[in-house]
Amino acid sequence: MPFIEPQLYQRYASLLPVTLLATSPSVVLSSTEVPAGNLKDFVAWASGRKGLNYGSSGNGSTPNLLWEWIKKREGIEMEHVPYRGVAMPQIQAGRVRPLAVLGNKRLAALPDVPSMKELGYDFP
Numbered sequence: 001m002p003f004i005e006p007q008l009y010q011r012y013a014s015l016l017p018v019t020l021l022a023t024s025p026s027v028v029l030s031s032t033e034v035p036a037g038n039l040k041d042f043v044a045w046a047s048g049r050k051g052l053n054y055g056s057s058g059n060g061s062t063p064n065l066l067w068e069w070i071k072k073r074e075g076i077e078m079e080h081v082p083y084r085g086v087a088m089p090q091i092q093a094g095r096v097r098p099l100a101v102l103g104n105k106r107l108a109a110l111p112d113v114p115s116m117k118e119l120g121y122d123f124p
Contacts, residue, residue: 102115
């Protein structure tokens, strides 16, 4: 992140990646109290509402950057609340609702959850 620690970034700017070490699927979630069934429905539901929050694993994390991008793109207001925890057990227990999977395709573990690309989001 060159904007957060420019000196550290500059030190490693000449390094080139050799291989992909790991990938980790990400899922956009909502409370089960929200009536939206997917991310597009959530954005429509959230538009014009005040007092909404979103959680992420911290500042600069993928979920944090994703929600900030969605907020800007869709013009919705939400406050960031850092959260430490694992989502998949919460999904399996029915405590949260998956709205979208980051990327171009669905996850085998969540076959009914559309990808961001399917919903028309081209998240970098």
